[in-house]
Amino acid sequence: MIRFDNVSKRYENGHEALRQLNFSIAPGEMCFLTGHSGAGKSTLLKLIMRMENASQGQVFINGQNLSRMRAGQVPYLRRNIGVVFQNHQLLFDRTVFDNVALPLLIEGAEPNDIARRVRAALDKVGLLKKEKLNPIMLSGGEQQRVGIARAVVNKPPLLLADEPTGNLDPQLSAEVMHLFEQFREVGVTVLIATHDLGLVARMGHRVLTLHHGELVNGGDV
Numbered sequence: 001m002i003r004f005d006n007v008s009k010r011y012e013n014g015h016e017a018l019r020q021l022n023f024s025i026a027p028g029e030m031c032f033l034t035g036h037s038g039a040g041k042s043t044l045l046k047l048i049m050r051m052e053n054a055s056q057g058q059v060f061i062n063g064q065n066l067s068r069m070r071a072g073q074v075p076y077l078r079r080n081i082g083v084v085f086q087n088h089q090l091l092f093d094r095t096v097f098d099n100v101a102l103p104l105l106i107e108g109a110e111p112n113d114i115a116r117r118v119r120a121a122l123d124k125v126g127l128l129k130k131e132k133l134n135p136i137m138l139s140g141g142e143q144q145r146v147g148i149a150r151a152v153v154n155k156p157p158l159l160l161a162d163e164p165t166g167n168l169d170p171q172l173s174a175e176v177m178h179l180f181e182q183f184r185e186v187g188v189t190v191l192i193a194t195h196d197l198g199l200v201a202r203m204g205h206r207v208l209t210l211h212h213g214e215l216v217n218g219g220d221v
């Protein structure tokens with residue numbers, strides 16, 4: 001599903017954020033991405049979404065070489081990738097339902113289809129009864145679950161998360177991780193960037209570790 005072939009990323013200011021990464025993540029695999037602050041985790045996720053381009057090497061997503069992808073194809077790539085952020089980036093002037101519906105509206109889905117799929121996603125994260133509320137009325141853990149429902153509402157085969165449990169207490173973090181596990185069980189590929197090494201150790205999945213832009217664990221040997 002994801003393959004990095006000798007990928008380096010140098011930003012315009014000359015900073016080399018990633019150095020010669022080689023790894024692959026199989027379809028349906030769940031992996032963690034760890035490393036100190038500034039190690040390059042967010043940069044790696046940005047390359048997968050083609051928010052940044054590799055300076056060297058090739059990134060393949062679902063067999064597609066991102067460096068050969070035309071700009072017009074990028075929105076189609078992103079439809080296949082659900083993204084969960086630490087600060088969940090919800091819109092506080094809309095209901096929970098409308099927040100989750102957003103990717104489907106952008107896709108131009110039919111209203112009946114939207115209602116059905118939004119409710120299915122909210123059901124999965126246990127928030128069906130809160131669809132009419134404004135997210136500001138929800139707890140931090142519930143807001144994060146709304147963010148997850150929005151990320152999976154169009155059933156992307158790939159789910160990326162950047163510090164999804166950063167603001168949550170250990171119990172809520174475990175619940176959020178359990179949700180990711182459930183997506184993996186139905187075949188979704190999941191890559192989670194996190195500082196929470198305790199949580200990572202408990203989950204028992206493969207861990208990719210970055211250190212100053214180099215992959216020091218979990219990559220190809």
Ligand SMILES: Nc1ncnc2c1ncn2[C@@H]1O[C@H](COP(=O)(O)OP(=O)(O)OP(=O)(O)O)[C@@H](O)[C@H]1O
Pocket residue numbers: 011012013015016017035036037038039040041042043044
């Ligand atoms: N647009 C940019 N231009 C120049 N340098 C950048 C840019 N974005 C990130 N960097 C630098 O690249 C390095 C890696 O940053 P990145 O955000 O990928 O790290 P991270 O592991 O996600 O860190 P954190 O855990 O703190 O979010 C850092 O030194 C950062 O300052």
